[in-house]
Amino acid sequence: MFDNRNRYGTVTRTLHWGMALLILWQFLTVGARTLAEDSALDDFMWATHRPLGAMLLVLVGIRIVWALINLRHRPPAVNPFAKAGHIALYVLLFVVPALGLARQYGSGRTFEPFGIPLFSGFEGRIDWLVEPGNLLHGSLGWTLMALVVGHIAMAYWHRKQPAQPDVLPRMWGRKD
Ligand code: HEM
Ligand code: HEM
Known part of the structure; x- marks a missing residue:
């Protein structure tokens, strides 16, 4: 269940691969939103963006x-760049x-991910909660995407x- 110095354990692996699929x-x-806005595909997929995003949080x-x-007992990073990444x-x-x-x-709209009444909504809007998201949510989301691509490339x-240690078996395969 727990990690050790050579391998990540079941819980870490489940979180890693489960979240990788959700992301x-x-x-x-x-x-779909960028390439086919307002298509049936976009409508279907975009409906899942906020609930899944909340679940990821x-x-x-x-x-x-x-x-x-x-x-203190998971595999050490192979170098400082891997740790920073x-x-x-x-x-x-x-x-x-x-x-x-x-x-x-902050938008004041109701939000019920998976039918759970998380925000009941209110009149008006709270600018200091809305503006950081307007400014950064999309661009940092794209940055995350670029970092994930780099992460996969480095694992490969x-x-x-x-001359480099193979790190894949730490996260995938036998757990001894
Ligand atoms: C890990 C979770 C998330 C990721 C990776 C993510 C990623 C992104 C990205 C890359 C965009 C930009 C799309 C574009 O450029 O057109 C975007 C837009 C958007 N996201 Fe998320 N998101 C996440 C979670 C959430 C959550 C929790 C909410 C709200 C509950 C949300 C609401 C929105 C909205 C309303 C937009 C369209 C407006 C905008 O571009 O900022 N997202 N998301
Ligand atoms: C959205 C996708 C992904 C995210 C956000 C992500 C994130 C992470 C993070 C934060 C770690 C550090 C260990 C931990 O705390 O869990 C890690 C380790 C690792 N990931 Fe991913 N990962 C993703 C997808 C992938 C994929 C597709 C691969 C397959 C090549 C992969 C291969 C690995 C390996 C081999 C390690 C161990 C690296 C080491 O200990 O040096 N990851 N990942």
Whole structure:
């Protein structure tokens, strides 16, 4: 269940791959909106962007707590860049949906992800909650996407370079 110095454990792996799938879907919703705005595909996919985004915020909260519990006994970063990259992923995984959710609340509109009445809505709007999201949610979301592409490329590169440690087995495959 827990991580050790050679491998990530079941909980970390479940969070990593489960969230990777949700984030991939999240990017597909943005892709449909960018490439096929107002199409049936866009309508269908965009309806999931906010509820899934809210769910990702809850999951990243759990993931941060779990990472802190395992901090002293998880595989060490292969170099300072890998460490910085992972920290940047965590920061964006939190900040991007947090900005989206804050803007949603500040807009005064009701928000019921998966039928759960999270925000009941109110008259007017709270500018200081809306503006940061307007300014940064989209651009930081795209930055997260670029970082994920870089992350996958680096995992592949480490696997292919004989002089580098293969890090994939830490997150995938046998757990001894
Ligand atoms: C990890 C979670 C999330 C990711 C990766 C993400 C990513 C993105 C990206 C990349 C865009 C820009 C689309 C464009 O340029 O047209 C966007 C737009 C948007 N997102 Fe999210 N989002 C997330 C969570 C949320 C949440 C929780 C909400 C609200 C509850 C939300 C609401 C919106 C809205 C309303 C837009 C359209 C306005 C805009 O471009 O800022 N998102 N999202
Ligand atoms: C949205 C997609 C992804 C995000 C946000 C993400 C994020 C992260 C983070 C934050 C870590 C550090 C360990 C942790 O705290 O969980 C990590 C580790 C890792 N990820 Fe991903 N990941 C994603 C997708 C992928 C994919 C598709 C691959 C497949 C190539 C991959 C391969 C790995 C590997 C091999 C490690 C271990 C690296 C090491 O310990 O040096 N990740 N990932």
